[in-house]
Amino acid sequence: MNALAPSASRWHQRMWGALLVKRLPVIGRPSLSLEQAPQGLFLLWLAFMGLLVFGAALMWQHGLWHRLVQADPTGLTIVIVLLFLGCSVWAGMRCWALGLQWQALQSGGAMATAEQVSWAHDYLQARGHAHTDKSILLQVLSDRAHGPQEMAWWLNGIQLKLGLLGKVIGFSVLALELGRMDGFDPQQSAQMLKSLTGGLGIALLTTITGLAANILLGLQLMRIDRFADGLVAKILTLGEAQAIQSSVTGAVE
Template sequence: MSSTSTQRMFGALLVRRMPGASRPTLNLERADQGLFLLWLAFMGLLGFAALLLWQAGAWHRLVEADPTRLTLVIVLLFLGSSGWAGHRAWVLGRQRAALDQAPHGEGSWCGAFLRGTAPPGADRAAWLQVLGERAHGAHEMAWWLNGIQLKLGLLGKVIGFSILALNLGQMESFDPSQSAQLLKSLTGGLGIALLTTVTGLTGNILLGLQLMRLDRFADALVADALALSLAADAAPQGTPDGDRPTGP
């Protein structure tokens, strides 16, 4: 599944509408490991919010209200994907530093691109495809996992409403003395549907925000490397005798 198709999901689409989410790299991100530091600040904010929810007992009630444990799976998937996003932010930050400090240096993606396109007649399109794959290729799986969070939330919604329908189907007659037990069984299925859907949407939006910034940073990295390559081709070639052509 391509990045374009996965970004059409609800959470990712909402992220793209957020102010500044789709902007090119910010000034803070262009600082030394600025993207990684921004990711750390974002995760610190989420950690503080999670701590407040823990003190309020929300996590305990969330686990108790969902016997399917789909909400726990979504949370673990979000944490694992966010950890990978932090590692990816560090890797992209190192590549940005290599491009800014030594554009043609060894061991960097952009350096290999600039050296490959330097010879006359080099296939820039092929090298650009290689650079784009190195910068964006690893993000495809992360976007797929981001969509899985939303699908797990919808799966919990289906399970919850299925439990609700089964409980309604087992009702042969309404007994006022059993109304409390009946309401408890009905609200159990409804609670599963709502909690898993909310958890899946929240994880989808928060992880989509991280991946969107990674994509924009990688886009700027590729664009700057291409600009350096084009600038090198457009540089005037000097002649040994002033403006006189070198022909016969």
């Protein structure tokens, strides 16, 4: 089903975080058994976010968040964390929307409610017309399933780039401090080491934060993409079955 996704949903797999996530066990499967339950994808997302909240609470208890803010005067780590939180909330909303489409498909695929437009209903209804271009229908269905994730994948890459930007800034600060040194004074060694390690701390912390956010958000988006692949495959299978049934019925008549 990867061939059905837009081109933007393929280039994201070349990013480091997505490449690592893709190689994790069972992550690449189109659909897990839990996800096939009503709103199973959203429940899986809630469980994942619960683990992250637990880890964040432990970091707060040990004062790691305060140290992280103090060690990075550029504020890039805070920007990365806020960007990750915003994208994760959007991922939860997307999981809920895809879950509604899965429920509509499981109920027959031919019913559309006033609150939620059924992709299966629209696809099957348009496919029933004799002069409909099926390739256009496939593109529309694929864009509905994968299009909204493109911006999320782009923001996921921005997290990594912000981490690398922090590394460049940190090493630039380190280089400037080294350039100001005229000589080694044993009496000022403590202050000199503090100045040098400040730039190194910025470089390391922003890079680690960017990599961690990239991988954790990539886990969420990869499962959303795989679930969308399974949803599109199910709708296409239902459309082919409907077409075969119509042809058999027409032949009998």
